[in-house]
Amino acid sequence: MNKALIEVDHVEKVFRRDSNEVRALDGISLEVAEGDFLALMGPSGSGKSTLLNLVAGIDRPTGGRLRVLDVEPARMSESQLARWRNEHIGFVFQTFNLIPVLTAFENVELPLLLTRLARAERQRRVQTALRLVGLEDRAEHYPRQLSGGEEQRVAIARAFVADPTLLLADEPTGDLDAHSAEEVLEIFARLNRELGKTVLLVTHDARAARHAGRVLHLDKGVLVDQPEK
Amino acid sequence: MGLFEIRNPKSAIRNQLYSLFMKFAGLVLKSTLRNKRRTILTVLGLGASLFLLVTLHTVLYELQATTITAESDLRLITRHAVSIANWLPLAYKEQIRQIPGVKDVMTSHWFGGIYIDERNFFAQFADDADKLFKFYSEWRIDPAQREAFERERTAAVAGVRLFKRFGWKIGDRITLKGTFFPFDAELKLVGSFTSPNLPDEAVLVFHYDYLNEMIVKTMRTRDVAGFYVIQAESLQAVPRIAQAVDGKFRNSTAPTKTETEKAFQLTFSSMLGNVKLFIGAISAVVVFTILLVTAATMAMTIRERTAEVAILKTLGYTSGLVFTLLLAEALSIAMLGGLLGCGGAKLLYSTVDLQQLTGGWIIQLRVQPEGLALGMVLAAVIGTAASAVPAFRACRMPIAEALRHVG
Structure with a gap:
């Protein structure tokens, strides 16, 4: 097995809303190795998106230990986390979340604006990323001029354009028709297979299982499958 | 990878x-x-x-x-202590001139007539014609026009802005309909002047002698001045002159208030x-x-x-x-x-x-x-x-x- 990129060790996440307490993750443990394509499945409210947010460092666990790429995101400051995400994490949302006033090209370029890359180099990378998702001819289109599937492919290009180690996707096919969903899953599979990207995909779409190398199931904050320790 | x-x-x-x-x-x-x-x-x-x-x-x-020229710093205005609407005796002029530090004194009177229509408002003064351009040396006028103004009793000069506004030409005759004076001023425009202080370019001036003559003819009074413009010999003399003038007429029937031209102008805005x-x-x-x-x-x-x-x-x-x-x-x-x-x-x-x-x-x-x-x-x-x-x-x-x- 390759080196573990993600180490989740008895991680807990408890949300408090007024006097109510919701235990989203209940002592979960798992490891994801470099080059893995892991699909995390489960019903709504099972805690899979919460786990993804913890891995991406956009939320913090309330218990346990989580290491990602040899660091503990929970111990990092907000600005350190921002830089770390820019360098190492590519995140894809269910609802695409493209910036509506920017073209597909400009949306994909957003993470690169934080680097010191020259404009020409940024352009080259964006064009390469758009070509990899099959949208090089849509570069100047605005999100409203794209179909849902195309929007999600732009979002995927935006996620990997800065060459992150880890790609995280939260229900990336949730808002897509069957054909578009298949295209999106195939792109993730190619990024994993051909470029060696580690992919952690949260979904309740059974088709994802066909593309992922490994599938784990979550329910009520606990892993139904036994983690490989 | x-x-x-x-x-x-x-x-x-x-x-x-x-x-x-x-x-x-x-x-x-x-x-x-x-x-x-x-x-x-x-x-x-x-x-x-x-x-x-x-x-x-x-x-x-x-x-x-207020006026921004250096010349204006040497000018003082003496008016009736009660109100600008109260007139002063013409005899004050000579008495003021005797005060140490005073270089010269000019009689001035607000006319306030209507030119054709009430909407055509502009400032009109009747001044000593021979002193006007000595007192207001910052005003620039053609020497021949100045000479014509000083020579003709019904002559008037006006700022270039007034000429432009009403399309006047040198030699035009105009009538200013009297408002608080019971007579009209029949004037001949003989010159136009410029000034570094733009509001001055919207002023018309004619002879005090002509105004006084009309006052004598039509009103039961004579030899009155609206106010006096005093030219000081130096800046240092200005406060002393103001004090001396007002002190001189304090117990008279027409007490005065003397102040710098700048302060005088500010009294108008303070009224607002x-x-x-x-x-x-x-x-x-x-x-x-x-x-x-x-x-x-x-x-x-x-x-x-x-x-x-x-x-x-x-x-x-x-x-x-x-x-x-x-x-x-x-x-x-x-x-x-x-x-x-x-x-x-x-x-x-x-x-x-x-x-x-x-x-x-x-x-x-x-x-x-x-x-x-x-x-x-x-x-x-x-x-x-x-x-x-x-x-x-x-x-x-x-x-x-x-x-x-x-x-």
């Missing part, structure tokens, strides 16, 4: 700042124009309020503006004191209300984009950078409004003939650099104040929570 070869070229700080600006300028510009109608309305709202503010500042400045306060208060309320509405709109624009802030942070943008970008957007809109309002006021008041437009009541509105600076600073303050709090809140909100704002 890497998709791309990473290169981090080193560059000078200035180049980095420039490149930073160039990288994010497009993003800021596009975000600013995200809702064009709202942006335009916000800019117009801000522009209108700042235009009003600059106008108010300029009007208040003009109300307090309550009006100024009233106009100022109303304008301030209007401006402040528009500013509040504009600020609320700008704040709403940022609040609507809380989820977008979260997306940028997920991509690796720090809270500080996102805050700066949001502030830059708000400042762009505010400064655009500022430029529109302040620049519009400057452009309008420097190109429109206000004398024509207001029937002579306003000669000019000189927008002052301080007024423009006030407008632009206020624009920046509004932009910052309106956006800082919502931008700070949006940036501080945890990403996971902010993402739930996505529809």
Whole structure:
């Protein structure tokens, strides 16, 4: 097995809303190795998106230990986390979340604006990323001029354009028709297979299982499958 | 395995700042124009309020503006202590001239006639013709015209602005219909003058001798002056002269009040004191209300984009950078409004003939650099104040929570 990129060790996440307490993750443990394509499945409210947010460092666990790429995101400051995400994490949302006033090209370029890359180099990378998702001819289109599937492919290009180690996707096919969903899953599979990207995909779409190398199931904050320790 | 070869070229700080600006300028510009109608309305709202503010500042400045020439510092005005409407005996003239430090004294009288129509208001004085251009040496007139003015009893001179306003030509004859004098002044225009103090160029002057002659003919009085203009020998003599003149006539039937020309002019604007306060208060309320509405709109624009802030942070943008970008957007809109309002006021008041437009009541509105600076600073303050709090809140909100704002 390759080196573990993600180490989740008895991680807990408890949300408090007024006097109510919701235990989203209940002592979960798992490891994801470099080059893995892991699909995390489960019903709504099972805690899979919460786990993804913890891995991406956009939320913090309330218990346990989580290491990602040899660091503990929970111990990092907000600005350190921002830089770390820019360098190492590519995140894809269910609802695409493209910036509506920017073209597909400009949306994909957003993470690169934080680097010191020259404009020409940024352009080259964006064009390469758009070509990899099959949208090089849509570069100047605005999100409203794209179909849902195309929007999600732009979002995927935006996620990997800065060459992150880890790609995280939260229900990336949730808002897509069957054909578009298949295209999106195939792109993730190619990024994993051909470029060696580690992919952690949260979904309740059974088709994802066909593309992922490994599938784990979550329910009520606990892993139904036994983690490989 | 890497998709791309990473290169981090080193560059000078200035180049980095420039490149930073160039990288994010497009993003800021596009975000600013995200809702064009709202942006335009916000800019117009801000522009209108700042235009009003600059106008108010300029009007208040003009109300307090006085003659700006060096010559005016040596001039004093002696008037009746009770009111400018009370006249002084002509005999005072010689007595004033005897006071040490006084170089010369000129009789002056406000005429206040109507030229064709009441709307054609302008200042009219009857002065000692032979002294006028000695006292007002900053006024420039053709020597031949000056000679003609001093020679002819019914001659009049006027500033170039009046000539332009009414299309007068040298040699024209005009009639000023008396208002508080029971006679008309029949005058012949023999000269036009310029002055470094633009309001002076909207003044008409004719002979005091002619006025006095008409007063004697038509009224039960004679040899009266509206006020006296005193020319001091030196600046040091000015306060002494004022004290001496007023002391001399303190116990007479017509006590005087002597003050510098500058102070005399300010008494007119001080008469408008309550009006100024009233106009100022109303304008301030209007401006402040528009500013509040504009600020609320700008704040709403940022609040609507809380989820977008979260997306940028997920991509690796720090809270500080996102805050700066949001502030830059708000400042762009505010400064655009500022430029529109302040620049519009400057452009309008420097190109429109206000004398024509207001029937002579306003000669000019000189927008002052301080007024423009006030407008632009206020624009920046509004932009910052309106956006800082919502931008700070949006940036501080945890990403996971902010993402739930996505529809």
